[in-house]
Every structure is written in structure tokens, then in C-alpha cells.
Amino acid sequence: MNEKLELDKRKAFILATVVYEYIATAEPVGSLTLTQKYNLGVSSATIRNEMAELEASGYLVQPHTSAGRIPSDAGYRTYVDRLMQPESLTKDDSRRIRDEFREASRELADVIEQTTRLLSGLSGNLAIAIAPSRDMHAFKHVQLIWLSARTGLIVVVTSGGVAAQRVIEWTADVVADDLTRLSNALNSRFGGRVMEEIGPGDVDAVCAELGASTEIRDAVRLAFAAARQPDEPEIAASGAQNLLDQPEFHDLRKLRAILRIVEEQRTLYDLIADELNVEAAAEAAPHVRIGHELRADELSECSVVTVPYRFGDRGLGVLAILGPRRMPYGRLIALASGTARSLGEHLNDVEIR
Amino acid sequence: MNEKLELDKRKAFILATVVYEYIATAEPVGSLTLTQKYNLGVSSATIRNEMAELEASGYLVQPHTSAGRIPSDAGYRTYVDRLMQPESLTKDDSRRIRDEFREASRELADVIEQTTRLLSGLSGNLAIAIAPSRDMHAFKHVQLIWLSARTGLIVVVTSGGVAAQRVIEWTADVVADDLTRLSNALNSRFGGRVMEEIGPGDVDAVCAELGASTEIRDAVRLAFAAARQPDEPEIAASGAQNLLDQPEFHDLRKLRAILRIVEEQRTLYDLIADELNVEAAAEAAPHVRIGHELRADELSECSVVTVPYRFGDRGLGVLAILGPRRMPYGRLIALASGTARSLGEHLNDVEIR
DNA sequence: GCTTGGCACTCCCTTGTGTCGACTGCTAGC
DNA sequence: GCTAGCAGTCGACACAAGGGAGTGCCAAGC
Structure with missing residues (x-):
């Protein structure tokens, strides 16, 4: 690959046309095709000369001697950056x-x-x-739900919807009231915050205040972690x-x-x-x-x-x-x-x- | 395809071997291959006769005249049902x-x-x-959660875990207490039931008793429907x-x-x-x-x-x-x-x- | 009567060959 | 600087020949 010479207008047009045609047909594009299908005002021999230079500059490559040219990465890049006209949605x-x-x-x-x-x-x-x-989601709600003495459910809701939910099994009995009180405390503490502002330390603090068990604390921690960053x-x-x-x-x-x-x-x-x-x-x-x-x-x-x-x-x-x-x-x-x-x-x- | 004659022992062995070999190699199996790789005690000519009969009976087919045989659907079927020896996990x-x-x-x-x-x-x-x-899952819990005056969350839990969850928007303000009372009523009514026993009529009945709005009723209905049968x-x-x-x-x-x-x-x-x-x-x-x-x-x-x-x-x-x-x-x-x-x-x- | 070796036959697959066509690069002339 | 013309290159395709795998059948043998 040689020096990338600045493309004059005609080279640019030829490159753009080769890319366009190759995208459309999936066949290497030859000089004759170009002069026949596009109005270039010059003969195929001229195009051949130009294409040879485009190849020397690294914009086009030839799959084999007797084939037409296809764009190189650099050819596509130039096409996308400078030659292609932007389209809008149909x-x-x-x-x-x-x-x-x-x-x-x-x-x-x-x-x-x-x-x-x-x-x-x-x-x-x-x-x-x-x-x-999810880091910028707003915290909306957390609810610890009592299912049975040994099982519960925790749901964390953010502005994006339900961000985490998981069923928890405990080894010691849990009372529904405790879960409700903890839910309320977490909600009033975290209300209005953005998720990325809520770390494990914040969870720990609230849990400690209410005297929640380490099992419950870990469950809440995990739920908040999952709400911010899923597995x-x-x-x-x-x-x-x-x-x-x-x-x-x-x-x-x-x-x-x-x-x-x-x-x-x-x-x-x-x-x-x-x-x-x-x-x-x-x-x-x-x-x-x-x-x-x-x-x-x-x-x-x-x-x-x-x-x-x-x-x-x-x-x-x-x-x-x-x-x-x-x-x-x-x-x-x-x-x-x-x-x-x-x-x-x-x-x-x-x-x- | 002709009559399926009952397979004698040798035909069965040949069929099984052809299937086995074809599964292993993906190449049509010829009579010579069989005699060389497996100890059949007879010559390839005999095998040829047998294979011709297996083909006439529809167990084998020949991709083309000069190729070996491959199993037909019926050949595989017989292999699976009667010839193959069951394997256990390694x-x-x-x-x-x-x-x-x-x-x-x-x-x-x-x-x-x-x-x-x-x-x-x-x-x-x-x-x-x-x-x-999910029809046979046991109903475990339903919780309507108040997020704001106009939004809520409903979660249905069955023995299989969280079966449905959805955020709901209401056009009229909703009070947290109403949601809690409705949750409690639904839980005590449905506790112990299997999901397939809980129809829209049952939901309606509970909602009517508590004087829940049609919006809330519809949300609960949808949640239960989704819990039984996801979209x-x-x-x-x-x-x-x-x-x-x-x-x-x-x-x-x-x-x-x-x-x-x-x-x-x-x-x-x-x-x-x-x-x-x-x-x-x-x-x-x-x-x-x-x-x-x-x-x-x-x-x-x-x-x-x-x-x-x-x-x-x-x-x-x-x-x-x-x-x-x-x-x-x-x-x-x-x-x-x-x-x-x-x-x-x-x-x-x-x-x- | 089943089995077997032998043999002619079939047909796919591979290889080799030749032709065709597309495209190029080059050169000479405008 | 452009172009027409031309020789050269190379892949694609078609076709034929040869090899090989496998078959079906037959006559002979146990």
C-alpha cells in the first residue's frame, strides 16, 4: 500500500462508483462496466489508468489479474466518510x-x-x-415480600422498570413486619437517588439501623447489585x-x-x-x-x-x-x-x- | 416400498451395522466395507444379497447405482426401536x-x-x-405495590418463582392502602390453590368485594393471565x-x-x-x-x-x-x-x- | 439350498484439457 | 491528457477420459 494521494474529483467519482456498484452486485467491477453503466465522459482505457492508480494508493484491490476491482477497507472508509451521500428513512x-x-x-x-x-x-x-x-436510572422502589417464614422475595424498581427480583431462602424464621419496616426505611432513604449513588455501604447502614439479620442484609445487597449490574x-x-x-x-x-x-x-x-x-x-x-x-x-x-x-x-x-x-x-x-x-x-x- | 418382512437375525445385524457405520462415517456403506470392518462370517456377495432384500423391504436406500446403502426413515426407526443397545451416561x-x-x-x-x-x-x-x-404451579403470593399515585407494580409468585410482574399506569389516583388490602384479600382467597384453578371470575369476585376500580381489576386479571400463560x-x-x-x-x-x-x-x-x-x-x-x-x-x-x-x-x-x-x-x-x-x-x- | 468367487456393468468423482470471456496494462497515435 | 487497439493473463465452464467403489447376477461348490 502506497501513499494515499489526495483524490481528485474524477478519482473520487470512480471510487464511489466502484464501491456503489460492488455493493449492488457483489461482482468485481471492471472499467468497461463503469463506462457502460455510468456516464463518465471518458473511455474505459482512461478509467483503467485511474483505477490502477487507485489500486496503487490502496483504495482498490484486484482479486486476481483478470478480474475487476473491489474496494479495500480504505476504499470503503473513504466512501463512507466522504463520498457517500447520506440517506434518510424511506x-x-x-x-x-x-x-x-x-x-x-x-x-x-x-x-x-x-x-x-x-x-x-x-x-x-x-x-x-x-x-x-442502568447506572443513571432513578431509584423508585424496593419491596421485601414475605412468602413464608423461610422464604421471601425482593423486588427493586427503577425508572427503567423492575431491575431486579429474586426469591430468597433464609435459614432462620423471618417476620413479615420486619420486612415491611425495612422496605419502608430503604425507600425513604433512597428515594430520589440515582442507582449509581447507592452502594453496598448505604444498604448496610439502613439494615444496621433496623437491626436486620446478616442474611437479610446480604439479600438486599445482592438485589441492589443486580439492579445496577446484571450477571x-x-x-x-x-x-x-x-x-x-x-x-x-x-x-x-x-x-x-x-x-x-x-x-x-x-x-x-x-x-x-x-x-x-x-x-x-x-x-x-x-x-x-x-x-x-x-x-x-x-x-x-x-x-x-x-x-x-x-x-x-x-x-x-x-x-x-x-x-x-x-x-x-x-x-x-x-x-x-x-x-x-x-x-x-x-x-x-x-x-x- | 414393499412389504416389511420380519428381519431374521442376520438381516437385523446387517441393518444395525449399516446404520451404525453410516452414523459414524456419513458415507454410504457398501458390502465390502461391512465384511472388512465387522466380523460377519460370510462373504461380501452374501451381504449384497441381504442388503438387496433390505432395500426391497424399505429399510435401506441407495443414493445411486454404484454407491453403498444408507438407512431409510424406516431403517433408522427399526434401529432405534429394536436394534440399538441403550447407552447410559459416561x-x-x-x-x-x-x-x-x-x-x-x-x-x-x-x-x-x-x-x-x-x-x-x-x-x-x-x-x-x-x-x-405453569398450570400446575401452586399459587404462592400476589403483591400490588404502590409506586406513585398513578403507577404501581403487580407481582405474582408461584411455586415456580416470579411468574408475572408488570408495571401499571392508572388514570385515576390510587391509594397505597387499597393496594395492600387487595393484596391481602387475594392472598387469603387464593392461598393453597393451583394456578389453573384461578380464573378471571375469581379475581373479579375479590376485586368486587373490596370495591376496587375496574382499572385495578383489569391489571390484576392481566397479571394472573400472564402468570398462567405468558405472551x-x-x-x-x-x-x-x-x-x-x-x-x-x-x-x-x-x-x-x-x-x-x-x-x-x-x-x-x-x-x-x-x-x-x-x-x-x-x-x-x-x-x-x-x-x-x-x-x-x-x-x-x-x-x-x-x-x-x-x-x-x-x-x-x-x-x-x-x-x-x-x-x-x-x-x-x-x-x-x-x-x-x-x-x-x-x-x-x-x-x- | 445357501454361499461364494468372478465378472460385467453402472455411475459418481476427479482430473485434465481446451475454449471462452472478462479484464488488464501497454503502446502508439491523436 | 485521452483513446483505440492489442496482446496477455487468468478464472469459469464445459467436456471427455479414467479410476474406483459398489452392485447384480451367474455358475460352481459345499
Whole structure:
């Protein structure tokens, strides 16, 4: 790969057209195709010269001598950053998104999953969603419920809904009144706070005041910990079978590598989650990572579009679309952004105030 | 397909060996292979005659003239029903199952998913689990929780854990005391009952006695309905990428058809759920369906092993393994049965009494 | 009458060959 | 700087030949 010479207008147009055409056809693009299908005003020989220079500069590559050119990572990157024209949602997509969220669940986990289904259906790729971070949720309510002398239930509610619930078994008998008093004390102490402000120490303090047993204290601690940070990352993915339609995944090894990533939620989470930190402060803008930019060999022929979405000022989640590098970036960015916006609005609507 | 003549001992052995060998190698089995790898005491010519008769009777088929034989659905069926020797769990599998459940979650949805992960890992196929039916769960507790004048939370607890929870918004102000009184009334009325005995009429009666608003009544009704019968079937599947390793799924069309079935939970549920009814009364025995017995064209080259599992006397779920017809039935039946047993025990342990 | 060795036959799969077509790079001329 | 023309490269495809695995059948043997 040589020096990246600044692209003159014609080179830029040729590069953009090659990317566009390759995305559409999945076939290497030759000089003749370009002159025939697009009005370039010059002959194919000229295009050949230009394409040779674009290849020397690292924007295009040639699969083999007698084939046309396909974009390199750098070619896609330039296309996405500078050449492509932004698209907006079509009326139809817009309507489908609106309709979907009109009937969406109030339950966070369900919403997340439903959203990936919607987005994978619209985009024809694999869609992923990470639930909004919970640290900024407002504490709403905690209730310890007496089920029997040796069992109870604890429920923590935040502005995002039921954030933790668990059944507890105790080794010593517990009285219902004690649980009620503790619930009341916790509620009055924590009311108005944001979840990230409530640490184990705060729980301990309240429990100590009321003389709660260590068993009860531990249960409350665990519930609050789970409310802030669930055991497993809250993530959903769907539409893996869409990838089968893409010619680049007809190679079984690549397909297997990707399916493995999707089934292992942890790696999937890691793949997307850096967006949570990077973009936390910045404006919620779509972000595209192409091929090797994903820093995963299995994904070197993939691209990912990520869009953070806001849950009021109460947390940040991420939507993502994963597909072949040869993806319609403009449309997918519009889809992801539009869906993220509607998702944010929906979450706002179902927020507990 | 002709008359199914009763198999004499030698035919039975040959059929069993062909199935066994084909399961192991995925290659059509010829007469020479049989005489060389297995001690049959007769020449390959004799085997050829026998195999021709087995084919005439419908137990074997020949992919093409110059190939060996592979089992037909009927061949697999006979193998599974009468020829195969039952296997028991290996020490190693046994240990892995035990270890897994030792650390398993108490949360039903998590357990189900964890189980499919375990079973797909052990079996190298696609594993599916349907959560136990809830009708026989014992009602334990219902709690209406006041969050604010216009919002509340309702939680229904059964012997299986938290069966329903939902946040409710009201259009008229609600007083905390009313919710508490209603909770108490519902609890004392329904205590000791089984969920299937609690209908909307019963809820209405209690609400009417306490003069609860129609809004509150509807919320309670919905919560009880959801506790008995969730909106979506509770089902989990994992290990789809295992199927990629099987040569029969290297054909992309077949693969896509199967992935589609797996991603559509509804069809997956329908595929497995008849076991719930059929086996409800019978003893919890493994059941194998082979090829066309599945009554789905896309699955004509697949088999499914299903094993019901009991949650005490309180409900019935199903574990299933889906894979190519050419699956190691003995091992998979042992794995599914063993996992189902451990799952039942685990659920019993975490049951709320 | 069952079994067996032998043999002709079938058909898939692999390999090799040749043709075709797409595309390139280069050169000479405008 | 652009273009037409041309030779060269290489993959895709079709086709034929050969090898190999396996069969069915038959005649001979125990």
C-alpha cells in the first residue's frame, strides 16, 4: 500500500462508483462496466489508468489479474466518510418502525429483543442491541415480600422498570413486619437517588439501623447489585440467517466463525460495547467500523454500524447492525439511527416517573 | 416400498451395522466395507444379497447405482426401536451435568437457557428447551405495590418463582392502602390453590368485594393471565452453529430452512410442543422422531430426540435435541434423559414451598 | 439350498484439457 | 491528457477420459 494521494474529483467519482456498484452486485467491477453503466465522459482505457492508480494508493484491490476491482477497507472508509451521500428513512421504513414501537412491550428485555427483530428484518442483516446502562436510572422502589417464614422475595424498581427480583431462602424464621419496616426505611432513604449513588455501604447502614439479620442484609445487597449490574450482559441479537443470503458467507468457515461470535454473548458484547464508552459523552452519532477496524480476524470481511440510543438522560444503550463489508451503508445508517431514535422515545414513554 | 418382512437375525445385524457405520462415517456403506470392518462370517456377495432384500423391504436406500446403502426413515426407526443397545451416561458427561446444575440459576428463564447451552455443548447438536407448563404451579403470593399515585407494580409468585410482574399506569389516583388490602384479600382467597384453578371470575369476585376500580381489576386479571400463560412461549435454543459441522447441512438451502425454524420461536415451539400433550399422562420417556415423522419438509433430513421433564408434580417441560438423522441416538437419548432428570431435580430444589 | 468367487456393468468423482470471456496494462497515435 | 487497439493473463465452464467403489447376477461348490 502506497501513499494515499489526495483524490481528485474524477478519482473520487470512480471510487464511489466502484464501491456503489460492488455493493449492488457483489461482482468485481471492471472499467468497461463503469463506462457502460455510468456516464463518465471518458473511455474505459482512461478509467483503467485511474483505477490502477487507485489500486496503487490502496483504495482498490484486484482479486486476481483478470478480474475487476473491489474496494479495500480504505476504499470503503473513504466512501463512507466522504463520498457517500447520506440517506434518510424511506416513508415505508419510517412507518414500519413507528408501527412496531406502537405495540412494543414495556418490559425492557422484551423491547430489546423486539428491536433486534425489527432491525434485522428491515436491514436484512444481523441486528444487535445492548440494553441501556442502568447506572443513571432513578431509584423508585424496593419491596421485601414475605412468602413464608423461610422464604421471601425482593423486588427493586427503577425508572427503567423492575431491575431486579429474586426469591430468597433464609435459614432462620423471618417476620413479615420486619420486612415491611425495612422496605419502608430503604425507600425513604433512597428515594430520589440515582442507582449509581447507592452502594453496598448505604444498604448496610439502613439494615444496621433496623437491626436486620446478616442474611437479610446480604439479600438486599445482592438485589441492589443486580439492579445496577446484571450477571450477564443484557444483549440481544437476531437475523443471523440473513447472512446466509450474502455470497461472502457461503464459505462455511467464515459463517461458523460469525455464528460462534453471535452465540457467545460475551464476545458479542465486547464487540459492540466500546461504543458505550467512546460515545458516552459525544453526541449520539452513527459509527461505522469496517473490516480490520473491528480488530477480529473472523470479522475481517464484515462491517458494523453502531448507533447509541439514549434513555432520557438515564442511560445509554447501543444498536448495531453486522453484515458483510459490502453493505448499503447509507440505508443501514438511516435505519439504525431511526430505530434508535424511536427506541429512545419508546423507552421514555414507558419510563416510570 | 414393499412389504416389511420380519428381519431374521442376520438381516437385523446387517441393518444395525449399516446404520451404525453410516452414523459414524456419513458415507454410504457398501458390502465390502461391512465384511472388512465387522466380523460377519460370510462373504461380501452374501451381504449384497441381504442388503438387496433390505432395500426391497424399505429399510435401506441407495443414493445411486454404484454407491453403498444408507438407512431409510424406516431403517433408522427399526434401529432405534429394536436394534440399538441403550447407552447410559459416561462418567464424564454425568459429572459435567452435575457440575452445571450445581451452579445453575434459580431463575426459570435463565435455567432453561443454561440447560440448552449445556445440552448443545455435550451433544454437539442443536438443543431446545420448553419451560415447564405453569398450570400446575401452586399459587404462592400476589403483591400490588404502590409506586406513585398513578403507577404501581403487580407481582405474582408461584411455586415456580416470579411468574408475572408488570408495571401499571392508572388514570385515576390510587391509594397505597387499597393496594395492600387487595393484596391481602387475594392472598387469603387464593392461598393453597393451583394456578389453573384461578380464573378471571375469581379475581373479579375479590376485586368486587373490596370495591376496587375496574382499572385495578383489569391489571390484576392481566397479571394472573400472564402468570398462567405468558405472551410468548417460553422456549430456548442454542448450538445452531454445531449443525454447520454436519456434512448434510453443507447445503445452504437446508441450513437456511433450519435456521429460520430456530429463529422463529413459534414454529420451534410447535415442533416440540406436541410432546407436552402426548406424554403428559405417560411416563417421562425419551421419544425419537425421524425424518418425515417430523411432518415438516425442511426437516426431512433431521431427527429430534425429546424428553419430557417433570417439575415435581407441578408441570411438565420438554428438552429436545435436533440434528441430522445420522445422529448417535443412544448417546443423545442418554444425554437428554440425564439432563432432564438433573433439570427436574434442580427445579425441585429451587421450588418455593 | 445357501454361499461364494468372478465378472460385467453402472455411475459418481476427479482430473485434465481446451475454449471462452472478462479484464488488464501497454503502446502508439491523436 | 485521452483513446483505440492489442496482446496477455487468468478464472469459469464445459467436456471427455479414467479410476474406483459398489452392485447384480451367474455358475460352481459345499
